[in-house]
Amino acid sequence: MAHSTAPAVFDGHNDVLLKLYRAGGPAAAESFVTGRDGHIDLPRAAEGGFGGGFFAVYVPSEVDLDDKYDQMNQPSYDLPLPEPIEWEDALPVALNQAAILFRLEELGALKVCRSTADIRACLASNTMAAILHIEGAEAIDPELNTLDVLYQAGLRSLGPVWSRTTLFGEGVPFRFPSDGDIGGGLTDHGLRLVKRCNELGIMIDLSHLNMAGFWDVARHSNAPLVATHSNAYAICPHARNLTDEQLDAIRDSDGMVGLNFAVAFLREDGQMADTGIDMMLRHLDYLIEKLGDTRVGLGSDFDGAMVPSEIGSIAGLPALRDAMRAHGYDDALMEKLCNGNWLRVLEKTWGA
Template identity: 50%
Template structure:
């Protein structure tokens, strides 16, 4: 491993959910102590070069504080609908968790409301958080509470998680499967895409059905983005993207963040953490071929998935960077994938 750390701006993690649920005794103060569970805290982030990212706010179908969630694809209870009356206050709870982390950090963590703020924080050695909602069950269908979330710092959202809501339909976690598994956007979903385009909120297509993907592609005037998805031709999970979807993302000037979840990396779809980093490189190579050097980034899914043992947690990011070097990636390309492509994409989205 080289001594110089490559700065990483990552497209997706579930750390706020982990903190909000108090899993394994975690809370806002624990974010500043190096832990042995989970994937992200500030000491490990600094050791790994992680200097910013999109921090997701997700409301599970079922949750119990202090316990790990088991999102087995075989248990339909994990994918049951969630009401706004549950999701709205829980989303506010995660926003308050992010604010608590920011305040307790003494300036070392910043909730950025623009790319310019994120770049400044990162250049000053701070951790930049951009807030993202994963599955918009917290929104009213008339979008009357969207502005309040924007004022709180929301700059990115995924209309659906892997379940149906009032805005659209998400793909299941089955394997193998096509992403063409359900319906697309509802009228409220179409209104949401238009509002996001106007306000400068990024729309994330990870988790959406193929019909929903094409609905967004027809409506959106902004680059198409899948923050944490991989290649369906390599791993036939419905969470991954077909060649036709990748073509549309490239044509829009969009981006895909490589997901570290082993079940979305491996051709056999197995949840085996003893997965070689060659699998990450294989997906990255394929995405580079289809999207070009400006269309590929990282979307780890830290704190929400099973990552390869060779990465382990956020402190292990340099292992992946060195594996990219071994694969022949130049330093300029690595820096694009690690951070710059995300920041440039968010700028093009108007953030």
């Protein structure tokens, strides 16, 4: 799958399971193998040198996308957050999406990875590597029984919130300009979730958490701090991006940030409009400066965001790698940014 002349991209976040869920659930998995509309499928993975990444399970809210995009093209905006989703409603959706991932594995499209050894073996054999990830923990019950069961099924990464409030904490709205200092921190349930994730070796994803929740995780977690798909607030002052103080904490924990390809989190004006790869390089340069070159990777948000048209889908990843090389990133740095840094932080978090 990976091009012989370039390191395969192991990516911090995609939403293809949501797209397949909306297209019919596990029965729609065949389209991933043969080719589908959207950003990610098997044929384009071979074309783009996509080695795999975090496959998010996400329970959607009803959102008027046309209205959302219109608002996010204003000089400033603050989109209202959807209402919380109850566990009883979230669990069937989450299980359906997890079943899609396991169906893809049955079809030979990918392998669900539970260790870094699994990921390395996939990269070596040109097999797409997939981490089962939950974005927003609505499907986790207060007693955390669902967490234990999903861990046994393969769950290895979890974000306590998307942007709407959960039993465990509060997220940030799609607000510009704004930092993430919005709302309260983790609840008692959220603190227990962090502790149990640490015990099991489930990575805790800080993307979408508000600032108070971020600092609660920083105080209570014994694992590296990781934001799978977030950018630099200093360049794009969006509530979804990370301040210098947050980046310092991630660096000090020997954690990781994955560059989000979503245009609204790249552009200085925060707007939902096309932008060039040059803006991605600006964020990468800044993140490397703040975090060091072992703590930065890619976290595209493919199939969940509008990405620069120069890339378009995973088939366009060679354009990004070419731009990174032209920008002066040498072979060693390319290897780290494309997949090595994810392997490093996952090995430290999972212990294997």
